[in-house]
Amino acid sequence: MLKVLVLGSAAGGGSPQWNCNSHVSKLVRQGLDGTTPRTQSSIAVTSNNKEWFLFNASPDLGSQILKNKQMHPQKDLRHSPISGVVLTNGDVDHVAGLLTLRERQNLSVYAHKRVHSVLKENSIFNVLNPDYVDRREMSMNTNFELKNKDNVGSGIEVEAFEVPGKIALWLEDESKGENFGTQEGDTIGLKISSKDDGKFFFYIPACAEMTNDLADRISGSEMILFDGTLWKNDEMASSKVGEKTGQRMGHMNNSGENGSMHALKDLNIKNKIYIHINTTNPILIPNSDERKIVEENGWEVSYDGMEINL
Amino acid sequence: MLKVLVLGSAAGGGSPQWNCNSHVSKLVRQGLDGTTPRTQSSIAVTSNNKEWFLFNASPDLGSQILKNKQMHPQKDLRHSPISGVVLTNGDVDHVAGLLTLRERQNLSVYAHKRVHSVLKENSIFNVLNPDYVDRREMSMNTNFELKNKDNVGSGIEVEAFEVPGKIALWLEDESKGENFGTQEGDTIGLKISSKDDGKFFFYIPACAEMTNDLADRISGSEMILFDGTLWKNDEMASSKVGEKTGQRMGHMNNSGENGSMHALKDLNIKNKIYIHINTTNPILIPNSDERKIVEENGWEVSYDGMEINL
Numbered sequence: 001m002l003k004v005l006v007l008g009s010a011a012g013g014g015s016p017q018w019n020c021n022s023h024v025s026k027l028v029r030q031g032l033d034g035t036t037p038r039t040q041s042s043i044a045v046t047s048n049n050k051e052w053f054l055f056n057a058s059p060d061l062g063s064q065i066l067k068n069k070q071m072h073p074q075k076d077l078r079h080s081p082i083s084g085v086v087l088t089n090g091d092v093d094h095v096a097g098l099l100t101l102r103e104r105q106n107l108s109v110y111a112h113k114r115v116h117s118v119l120k121e122n123s124i125f126n127v128l129n130p131d132y133v134d135r136r137e138m139s140m141n142t143n144f145e146l147k148n149k150d151n152v153g154s155g156i157e158v159e160a161f162e163v164p165g166k167i168a169l170w171l172e173d174e175s176k177g178e179n180f181g182t183q184e185g186d187t188i189g190l191k192i193s194s195k196d197d198g199k200f201f202f203y204i205p206a207c208a209e210m211t212n213d214l215a216d217r218i219s220g221s222e223m224i225l226f227d228g229t230l231w232k233n234d235e236m237a238s239s240k241v242g243e244k245t246g247q248r249m250g251h252m253n254n255s256g257e258n259g260s261m262h263a264l265k266d267l268n269i270k271n272k273i274y275i276h277i278n279t280t281n282p283i284l285i286p287n288s289d290e291r292k293i294v295e296e297n298g299w300e301v302s303y304d305g306m307e308i309n310l
Numbered sequence: 311m312l313k314v315l316v317l318g319s320a321a322g323g324g325s326p327q328w329n330c331n332s333h334v335s336k337l338v339r340q341g342l343d344g345t346t347p348r349t350q351s352s353i354a355v356t357s358n359n360k361e362w363f364l365f366n367a368s369p370d371l372g373s374q375i376l377k378n379k380q381m382h383p384q385k386d387l388r389h390s391p392i393s394g395v396v397l398t399n400g401d402v403d404h405v406a407g408l409l410t411l412r413e414r415q416n417l418s419v420y421a422h423k424r425v426h427s428v429l430k431e432n433s434i435f436n437v438l439n440p441d442y443v444d445r446r447e448m449s450m451n452t453n454f455e456l457k458n459k460d461n462v463g464s465g466i467e468v469e470a471f472e473v474p475g476k477i478a479l480w481l482e483d484e485s486k487g488e489n490f491g492t493q494e495g496d497t498i499g500l501k502i503s504s505k506d507d508g509k510f511f512f513y514i515p516a517c518a519e520m521t522n523d524l525a526d527r528i529s530g531s532e533m534i535l536f537d538g539t540l541w542k543n544d545e546m547a548s549s550k551v552g553e554k555t556g557q558r559m560g561h562m563n564n565s566g567e568n569g570s571m572h573a574l575k576d577l578n579i580k581n582k583i584y585i586h587i588n589t590t591n592p593i594l595i596p597n598s599d600e601r602k603i604v605e606e607n608g609w610e611v612s613y614d615g616m617e618i619n620l
Contacts (some may be wrong), residue, residue, distance in 0.1 A: 012412075018375045019390040019415045021383040029382060037376060060411055063373040065328045066347060072339060073331040077550045080329040092409050092437050099406045100369055102322075102479075105329045106553065122432045127402050165529040168414075170436040240387045242414065 002194045003224075004044050004154070004201070006306040007054070007064040007071075009177035011229045012093035014060060015279035022239045023277050034286040038304050039064055040093040041205050041276040044071065044082070047194055053146050054085045055098030055190065055203055065100075068305065083148040084108035086138070086158060086162065088205060089187045090115045090168040102127040106149035107153030110138045112185040118171060121281070140185070145195055150152065157193040157200075161217065164209040166250030187250060189214070199310050201225065205276040208250045210263035219267045223310060225302065226260055227251055228274025231281045231290050233258075239280045254283065254294060261297045273300045273308075312466070312504045313356050314511070314535075316585065316616040317381075318375040320348035321539045322368060322403035325589035332549045335589050344596040348614050349374055350403040351515050351586040353535065354381065354392070357465030357504055363456050365500065365513055367407030372380045375410075378615065389473060393458040394418035396448070396468060399497045400478040412437040414457035420448045422470070422495040423515045428481060450495070455505055467503040467510075471527065474519040476495045476560030483557070497560060499524070509620050511535065515586040518560045520573035529577045533620060535612065536570055537561050538584025541591045542599050543568075549590045564593065564604060583610045583618075 008014070015038040016025035027035045040058035052070065054061075065071040065082075073079040084107050087094055095115070102105060109128070111119070118136055119125045128135075134149050143159040165187020166179070173181040189207065193200035201223035207214070218224055229251035236242035248252050253259040254274065264272055274294065278282065282290040283301050291301065318324070325348040326335030338345045350368035358402045362380065364371075375381040375392075380424055382444060383389040394417050397404055405425070419438070421429070426445055429435045438445075444459050448470050475497020476489070483491040499517065503510035511533035517524070528534055539561035546552035556563050563569040564584065584604065587593065592600040593611050601611065 014372060016376070017413060018372065018381075018410060019383055019388055019392075019413055021385070022387050025383075037370070059369070059406075060372055062324060062328065062349070062370055066326070066339075071328075073329055074332070077331050078329055079331055082329075092412065092434065096369075096406065096409045096434075099402050100328060102402065103327060103329055118433070122434045123428070124402065124406075124432045124434065124480055170434055177595075229518075303426055 001047065001197065002192065002310040003049065003200060004308040005068060005070055006041040006302045006304060007044055007062055007068060008039035008058045009034055009277060009302040009304050009306070011276045011278040012040060012091065013279065014040050015040055015284055017279045020241055020279055022241050022280055024282065024284050026238045027285065033238070035284060037143045038277065038284070042097065042202060045156055045192060047196060050081060051083045051148065051154055052081050052152060053083055053156055056088055056205065057085050057101065058093055059096040061097030061100040076106060080105050082107070083154055084110065084146060086113050086146065086190065087111035089165065090118050090171060092168070092170060095119065096291040098125060099127060102271065104129070104132055106132050108134045108136055108147060108149050110136050110146065112188055114183065114185045140188070143152045153195070155195045157195050159191040163187055163189045163204060163214060164211060165205045165206050166208060194310070196246060201310055204248055207252055208247065209252060210260070215263070215267060216271060221269050221294055223271040223273065223308070224269050225273050225275045226264070227285065228254060228277040228281065228301070230278055231255055231283060235280050241280060261294065261299065262303065269283065271300070272298055273302050275302045277301065311357065311507065312502065312509060312620040313359065314618040314620065315378060315380055316612045316614060317352040317354055317378060318349035318368045319585055319587060319612040319614050319616070320350055321586045321588040322350060322401065324348055324350050324588065325587070325594055327589045328448045330551055330589055332551050332590055334592065334594050337595065346595060346613060349596070352407065353513060355466055355502060357506060360391060361393045361458065361464055362391050362467055363393055363464060364568070366393065366398055366404040366515065367395050367411065368403055369406040371407030371410040380431045381480065388414060390415050392417070393464060394420065394456060396456065396499065397421035398423050399475065400428050400481060402478070402480060405429065408435060409437060414439070414442055418444045418446055418457060418459050420446050420456065422498055423447045424493060424495045436598065442531050452494060452563055463505070465505045467505050469501040470498045472497045473497055473524060474521060475516050476518060504620070509619055516560055517562055518557065518586070520570070525577060526580060531579050531617070533581040533583070534579050535583045535585045536574070538564060538587040538593065538611070540588055540594065541565055541593060545590050551590060571604065571609065575607065581610070582608055583612050585612045587611065
């Protein structure tokens with residue numbers, strides 16, 4: 001079996017965002033229309049209800065751990081049910097939480113070598129003392145079992161694969177043209193399986209485009225947690241909170257001909273769940289037309305604290 | 311006038327700490343004995359109830375902004391009452407919150423040149439786009455007015471001064487002997503004044519020793535927020551959650567002959583308030599003997615959300 005706990009369901013900055021006063025952020029601050037605060041994108045997965053792996057470590061990790069009892073220390077004076085972390089890219093909203101995981105705790109941190117190299121270049125991540133924290137390079141397109149610092153298997157298997165995306169914002173290099181220096185491996189998706197019973201799901205919190213390869217890969221699967229950042233490509237501009245399009249940020253829309261609802265419609269995926277949802281996205285409002293549309297298309301909108309058994 | 315809002319009253323890791331199961335952390339998680347969660351050390355100060363400066367930016371800044379209405383955007387689609395940040399050292403618990411202050415917001419960030427240089431070496435802080443965020447070097451022992459990005463005065467004046475301390479943990483260099491490469495300016499204290507009426511207080515969240523110079527400086531003042539990390543020097547070891555002493559970490563004890571209660575006893579300071587309190591410190595338990603002792607000695611124990619008018 002696998003159990004998934006959504007620690008954070010929002011995109012970078014969370015919902016509300018600290019300096020955003022747009023419609024959804026305002027509603028969430030006022031607790032109106034059934035909206036609730038959402039922290040930044042991260043899930044935890046366990047195969048035994050005891051040890052958990054985090055998938056991405058958001059800047060909100062401290063409050064996420066406090067809010068979810070499953071993440072509390074269970075025994076001894078220093079303990080955590082968190083065995084390690086798997087990173088899908090180098091975005092601040094996916095790596096800054098590593099800074100919270102200091103204090104002498106054994107951990108294994110899995111990432112693409114591109115991501116490891118930028119963590120290494122940033123000495124602030126030295127708070128993760130190598131006596132306790134083992135940084136492990138993740139090969140692509142290979143199934144392997146996640147292991148804790150002492151190399152004890154977790155019962156969780158992972159296959160990582162590159163997906164269309166974008167280099168992290170803080171690593172963009174404008175001199176490198178319109179893709180800002182993006183390379184293969186800057187954004188990855190994951191197939192996460194139970195070693196025991198073989199059940200699996202996909203976790204793809206950022207994806208710029210549905211390729212044929214990717215569609216083949218996820219087709220027929222039982223569950224997917226997928227990039228739900230924006231309802232439409234120009235949402236930041238039309239909400240007047242920014243200029244960047246979804247494509248510029250490396251994200252597919254939910255709606256439209258080139259959107260994820262359309263792209264996944266005929267892929268025969270049983271449970272489709274949006275995660276990494278930006279605070280501008282109207283699907284965050286339970287009674288909105290857009291929420292109705294995604295639900296009619298067979299999608300759920302994830303929320304902080306959501307538990308899924310597989 | 312000055313108004314002080316305590317955003318976070320705990321030392322690094324907060325209380326409870328994520329992987330700590332010692333007495334106080336356990337009580338806080340269970341909500342027992344009047345204990346409450348405390349986030350990591352930071353205060354906000356305003357002279358006009360509209361614009362605020364942060365003093366230190368903790369990893370918990372996202373949740374601190376959400377919890378305190380004074381920090382919410384008040385108008386327009388992008389807005390924040392936060393005009394800037396002043397840093398007292400380069401510790402993760404004082405700088406990681408800068409990563410939360412992304413999203414196109416004008417800010418000025420004041421720090422010692424030592425701290426600016428390590429921020430510059432860590433490219434992850436490039437999320438603070440220089441079009442919006444102005445990094446300003448703070449001279450020591452000079453009174454100056456904090457100004458926002460557009461150089462409009464805040465009505466808050468600051469004088470920074472070096473205090474005995476330690477280089478940030480992630481910058482320690484064991485090859486440099488027992489002080490790990492610590493230099494002047496790695497830890498500073500601040501005198502924070504109202505430009506309007508001249509009232510002032512001291513904010514010294516880390517201090518390894520009370521020197522004669524420092525005692526002279528703070529003597530007779532109306533208020534001090536002072537390093538309350540540990541009750542006693544070997545508290546981490548005796549709580550069995552670590553080995554480091556307070557001295558090793560650059561902090562004075564509250565208690566004892568070399569402690570802050572003793573050192574500040576005869577300095578005629580009207581309001582003495584502990585801040586940056588570690589989760590092992592029994593003064594965090596309202597009904598503890600140690601809390602009684604600090605209160606009998608004229609100290610208050612700060613808490614998240616505490617407001618002080620000066």
